[in-house]
Amino acid sequence: MINVTKPFLPDIEEYFEYLRGIWERCWLTNNGPLVNDLELRLKEYLGTKHLLFLGNGTIALQIAIKALELNGEIITTPFSYIATTSSILWEGCKPVFVDIDKNTLNINPQLIEAAITEKTSAILATHVFGNPCDINAIGEIAKKHNLKVIYDAAHCFGTKYKGKSVFDYGDISTTSFHATKLFHTIEGGAVFTNQAELLKKMVFLRNFGHDTNDTFACVGINGRSSEFHAAMGLLNLKSIDEILRSRKKQAQAYDAALETLKIEKQKIQQGAEWNFSYYPIIFETSEQLLKSLEELNGNWIYPRRYFYPSLSTLQFVKKYDVPVAEDICKRVLCLPMYHSLKTEEIGFIARLLLRVQNN
Numbered sequence: 001m002i003n004v005t006k007p008f009l010p011d012i013e014e015y016f017e018y019l020r021g022i023w024e025r026c027w028l029t030n031n032g033p034l035v036n037d038l039e040l041r042l043k044e045y046l047g048t049k050h051l052l053f054l055g056n057g058t059i060a061l062q063i064a065i066k067a068l069e070l071n072g073e074i075i076t077t078p079f080s081y082i083a084t085t086s087s088i089l090w091e092g093c094k095p096v097f098v099d100i101d102k103n104t105l106n107i108n109p110q111l112i113e114a115a116i117t118e119k120t121s122a123i124l125a126t127h128v129f130g131n132p133c134d135i136n137a138i139g140e141i142a143k144k145h146n147l148k149v150i151y152d153a154a155h156c157f158g159t160k161y162k163g164k165s166v167f168d169y170g171d172i173s174t175t176s177f178h179a180t181k182l183f184h185t186i187e188g189g190a191v192f193t194n195q196a197e198l199l200k201k202m203v204f205l206r207n208f209g210h211d212t213n214d215t216f217a218c219v220g221i222n223g224r225s226s227e228f229h230a231a232m233g234l235l236n237l238k239s240i241d242e243i244l245r246s247r248k249k250q251a252q253a254y255d256a257a258l259e260t261l262k263i264e265k266q267k268i269q270q271g272a273e274w275n276f277s278y279y280p281i282i283f284e285t286s287e288q289l290l291k292s293l294e295e296l297n298g299n300w301i302y303p304r305r306y307f308y309p310s311l312s313t314l315q316f317v318k319k320y321d322v323p324v325a326e327d328i329c330k331r332v333l334c335l336p337m338y339h340s341l342k343t344e345e346i347g348f349i350a351r352l353l354l355r356v357q358n359n
Helices: 012-025 033-046 057-067 082-090 109-115 135-145 196-206 227-238 240-257 286-298 323-328 343-358
Strands: 050-054 073-076 094-097 120-126 148-152 172-176 189-193 263-265 279-283 332-335
Touching: 012 033, 012 227, 033 050, 033 227, 050 057, 050 196, 057 082, 057 120, 057 148, 057 172, 057 189, 057 196, 073 082, 082 094, 082 120, 109 135, 120 135, 135 148, 189 196, 227 240, 240 279, 240 343, 279 286, 286 332, 286 343
Parallel strands: 073 094, 073 120, 120 148, 148 172
Antiparallel strands: 050 189, 172 189, 263 279, 279 332
């Protein structure tokens, strides 16, 4: 069986060594030494100024919205995982969907200004499949209209934009360290900001608003992660360069094997160093996608329709006219990508896809 992804796991004996230390200290959670070590090592590896390690990527989005004190309307993309939209709704705000660029698959900045009203407080954009948004254009719009910017960078570990980590952009960037991501802590996530005051606020928000053991600075939530998750992150960070190299080689193998397949590819943003976190292909028609999916599934291969359906079709959101997103989501398929995927398996997947096309 070949799934769309498979978690990378480090050497189990090395993980046991971390576990023995956790047992000896009996410090399981609450900002333990491994959590602190992971935060420092991540900042060093990524070259970012401030970050907080959190329980997951969804709580990262919610804390970002809360920290920026957003209300009213938040402009966002309909082409993302549901956590992007549900976090906006969870925090009592209203998602306003703006259509995507058919090439990059990210929010189309040319359409953002038309969606801004007196109730708009922010733009929450997703770097889809690790491909950076048009950060300059979004930043100019936000500055012109005095809006905050949050980037959902769940797919972006290792991606750079103009020589810097993509996490360095926006008022706050968030990411996921879920087991499906190329860098993971089993469950986990993080928030990033260059603003010290925002970091301080998010420190309180992560830990129930605690200022001291007996005083509280604000309303907070439990956004913390554990020593067990941090241990996994510390070990996986040792292998991240190898993981990134492996992803690139797999993408190149797909490129060569699928050269004659009638598909479109995502256009990577100019100035970006992409992390090859996914391998999306866009079929000419939804019928071609469904036939290909049936053929792959019949051979125990399980790609994923990221992202389907369009978030604009959710029953609990207002409807917006986003024809590009609703079209793309019916034709895009992410092929299997993970560290141990073999070149021979990529070749087999490609042959099945070409067989469907040629029949």
